[in-house]
Amino acid sequence: MAKTKVKNEPQLVLEALRVGEIYANKRKVGEFSATDSAKDKLRFIYRLLVHDKLIQPLAKGQEDEPNMKHKLALWMSRQLPEDHPLLK
Template sequence: MKKLKNEKELLKKALQVGQDYAVKRGYKTFGPTDSADQKAECIYRLLVNDKLLTPLPADQENGLHMRQRLAKWIAGKLPADHPLLK
């Protein structure tokens, strides 16, 4: 998968948006000891389950690819003039 410009910041934004979405769906918030990888995997699986995100092939389903998929997902949701997309 090609690396996105500002991928780290896009992932942070995706985790924020994903966490807000999860809370609205009735999930409890993440704990302070939950790692970013755990949050990313949980949000990825929720979005795939709700058919908001295309699932990765089974052989590529790992933390790196999940984070990249989340960053790409949020990049597609942001307005074209958003600072993270420049």
């Protein structure tokens, strides 16, 4: 599976984690603390978005950190308005 290059992927991942945390709080499915690792947040938000059918799950054996980050970056890029600075 060839990954599509995403502009500003690291920044989009950070934004996806921020937005995903708000989403999880609104859904009342979890709250993060300052001591939670970015890796734990990434896994939780990825699984929540898959569970809620907001993103397609990765193929079996592909569920690693780089692929999850890429999925979240793609998801976030679709949520932002076309003229958002992270998409330029």
